[in-house]
Amino acid sequence: MIDTFSSISPLTFLFEPITHEFMRRALMVSALVGGVCGLLSCYMTLKGWALMGDAVSHAVMPGVVVAYALGLPFSIGAFVFGVGSVALIGFVKQKSRIKEDTVIGLVFTGFFALGLVLVSKIKSNIDLMHILFGSPLGISQEDVEHTLIISAVVVAILLLFRRDLMLYCFDATHARSIGINTGVLHYLLLSVLSLSAVAGLQTVGIILVVAMLITPGATAYLLTDRFDRMTYLAITSSAISSVVGVYISYWTDIETGGSIVLVQTLIFLVAFLFAPRYGILKPQRNHHI
Amino acid sequence: MNDAVNDSNQLQPFGIEANELCVDYNGTVALYNASLKLKSGSICGLVGMNGAGKSTFFKALMGFIRPSRGTIRINGLEVSKAQRDQAVAYVPQNEGIDCSFPISVWEVVMMGRYGSMNFLRIPRESDRKAVWHALERVELLEHRNKPIGFLSGGQRKRAFLARAIAQRASVLLLDEPFSGVDVRTEKLMSELFLQFRQEGRTILISTHDLNHVRDFCDLVVLINKTVLAYGKTSEIFTSENLTLTFGGLPPDVLSGPATAEGFIE
Ligand SMILES: Nc1ncnc2c1ncn2[C@@H]1O[C@H](COP(=O)(O)OP(=O)(O)OP(=O)(O)O)[C@@H](O)[C@H]1O
Numbered sequence: 082m083i084d085t086f087s088s089i090s091p092l093t094f095l096f097e098p099i100t101h102e103f104m105r106r107a108l109m110v111s112a113l114v115g116g117v118c119g120l121l122s123c124y125m126t127l128k129g130w131a132l133m134g135d136a137v138s139h140a141v142m143p144g145v146v147v148a149y150a151l152g153l154p155f156s157i158g159a160f161v162f163g164v165g166s167v168a169l170i171g172f173v174k175q176k177s178r179i180k181e182d183t184v185i186g187l188v189f190t191g192f193f194a195l196g197l198v199l200v201s202k203i204k205s206n207i208d209l210m211h212i213l214f215g216s217p218l219g220i221s222q223e224d225v226e227h228t229l230i231i232s233a234v235v236v237a238i239l240l241l242f243r244r245d246l247m248l249y250c251f252d253a254t255h256a257r258s259i260g261i262n263t264g265v266l267h268y269l270l271l272s273v274l275s276l277s278a279v280a281g282l283q284t285v286g287i288i289l290v291v292a293m294l295i296t297p298g299a300t301a302y303l304l305t306d307r308f309d310r311m312t313y314l315a316i317t318s319s320a321i322s323s324v325v326g327v328y329i330s331y332w333t334d335i336e337t338g339g340s341i342v343l344v345q346t347l348i349f350l351v352a353f354l355f356a357p358r359y360g361i362l363k364p365q366r367n368h369h370i
Numbered sequence: 371m372n373d374a375v376n377d378s379n380q381l382q383p384f385g386i387e388a389n390e391l392c393v394d395y396n397g398t399v400a401l402y403n404a405s406l407k408l409k410s411g412s413i414c415g416l417v418g419m420n421g422a423g424k425s426t427f428f429k430a431l432m433g434f435i436r437p438s439r440g441t442i443r444i445n446g447l448e449v450s451k452a453q454r455d456q457a458v459a460y461v462p463q464n465e466g467i468d469c470s471f472p473i474s475v476w477e478v479v480m481m482g483r484y485g486s487m488n489f490l491r492i493p494r495e496s497d498r499k500a501v502w503h504a505l506e507r508v509e510l511l512e513h514r515n516k517p518i519g520f521l522s523g524g525q526r527k528r529a530f531l532a533r534a535i536a537q538r539a540s541v542l543l544l545d546e547p548f549s550g551v552d553v554r555t556e557k558l559m560s561e562l563f564l565q566f567r568q569e570g571r572t573i574l575i576s577t578h579d580l581n582h583v584r585d586f587c588d589l590v591v592l593i594n595k596t597v598l599a600y601g602k603t604s605e606i607f608t609s610e611n612l613t614l615t616f617g618g619l620p621p622d623v624l625s626g627p628a629t630a631e632g633f634i635e
């Protein structure tokens with residue numbers, strides 16, 4: 082691995098990959114999905130929906146398999162099952178005395194298991210590894226288009242409802258008391274979550290997509306006390322991680338999803354250690370009184 | 371629903387009107403046959419012991435808890451309509467917010483204006499003025515750029531009061547605004563409430579400090595799962611009634627669940 086790096090010039094490192102069509106595609110899709118998931122991750126971390134993100138991303142699994150079997154675009158199947166899992170979680174929670182995190186864990190493992198069973202039973206040429214771990218380097222033109230559409234929808238919703246969603250995450254009671262329909266916002270956010278999970282699945286796969294949905298937000302949260310700045314930071318760090326991750330994956334032949342998420346985690350680690358105000362190694366100020 | 375008639379009816383007699391409200395939490399009765407009519411331009415103190423149902427009453431008035439029986443009108447309108455008109459502001463007992471949320475005091479108070487803004491919630495000059503003015507009134511102007519989590523508990527209470535002020539609602543529901551604030555803030559708040567009364571707003575305040583009630587509440591409601599007594603502070607605030615309220619005596623000692631419709635009319 083060291084050899085690979087030392088034997089190429091920086092210019093080759095940067096430009097050789099983009100002579101390939103598949104790499105241009107992979108970089109574009111990964112950066113886009115990274116940015117979109119980064120934006121959403123702010124709401125996820127502030128609302129405390131990390132587990133929900135994990136649930137939805139796993140629950141889309143059977144949807145992907147069913148969609149493939151029926152010859153539908155897999156994003157549609159994934160979205161239906163993503164939203165379905167969320168509805169089911171809400172229903173079980175309301176109708177029983179079981180606590181929410183238990184219900185979430187219960188539903189998403191159930192869905193995921195169903196997905197695994199379906200993959201092994203339905204004869205198709207689905208590559209389980211591609212679903213589980215993503216394959217941005219092998220993404221098809223059709224998948225690129227779907228990702229573009231999904232990203233556009235997610236970004237449009239998040240921009241249009243930016244303030245309302247921020248208010249909803251911060252103080253839902255106040256939102257209600259000024260006549261905002263918080264039920265609509267709740268399901269809007271969950272739908273956007275399902276869509277983003279579908280998009281993220283392309284690049285890092287089902288297992289790691291939750292990282293895309295929380296790590297950039299967590300990183301940004303350590304760096305600022307302003308919501309708007311937090312969104313910019315999350316989008317930027319997430320998009321950069323994706324691009325860097327894809328490059329590293331190309332040159333070292335390591336698994337792409339893992340590479341992207343690892344870069345994100347490293348950025349988080351740097352913020353965790355060195356963030357100006359909230360890093361654990363923040364510069365000691367002199368205490369003048 | 372005839373909105374035109376409601377809107378043109380500027381002489382709405384009652385800011386808050388609750389009729390025989392019953393609320394239960396999964397079968398446990400928290401509020402029974404509570405009725406209240408509150409004129410615009412008055413301050414009403416809501417007094418009762420812990421667990422008497424004060425917060426429940428507020429939540430029911432805001433439509434956060436669905437009463438099992440009874441009706442509520444705010445300025446003569448249905449609650450949801452009044453809320454959409456920004457007619458009612460509510461400051462809960464515990465804000466129940468995440469204090470490490472990355473948001474400044476200014477932005478929090480600006481949230482009071484959201485309901486009056488366009489769909490994208492882009493503040494106009496008038497919104498900024500309202501926020502500035504509200505922060506000025508609670509003496510938080512110098513802290514406006516701080517993250518909300520950097521404020522002390524009492525300052526935070528003032529910030530949420532400022533948000534209610536910025537909303538410019540005509541009906542204010544304040545659940546224990548005085549708990550945990552210092553003497554100076556207490557004075558500032560009570561002066562503020564008197565000003566609000568002058569401006570013709572309706573204010574319902576729950577409090578455990580009976581001196582506040584004597585000092586600036588025109589009206590008082592004594593509750594313990596139902597309205598025990600209601601009326602002018604000077605008439606209702608007797609030691610006998612207070613013993614009744616805090617002594618845990620059954621409500622029917624005072625001629626059944628008292629309703630106060632008769633009083634205002
Ligand atoms: N979410 C809830 N679920 C079940 N019971 C509740 C709930 N909230 C309140 N109660 C019960 O309803 C009753 C009234 O509670 P409420 O909070 O309205 O009292 P309060 O008058 O505001 O008291 P305090 O002075 O302590 O604020 C209490 O007996 C309480 O135990």
Ligand SMILES: [Mg+2]
Nearest residue numbers: 424425426463
């Ligand atoms: Mg209370």
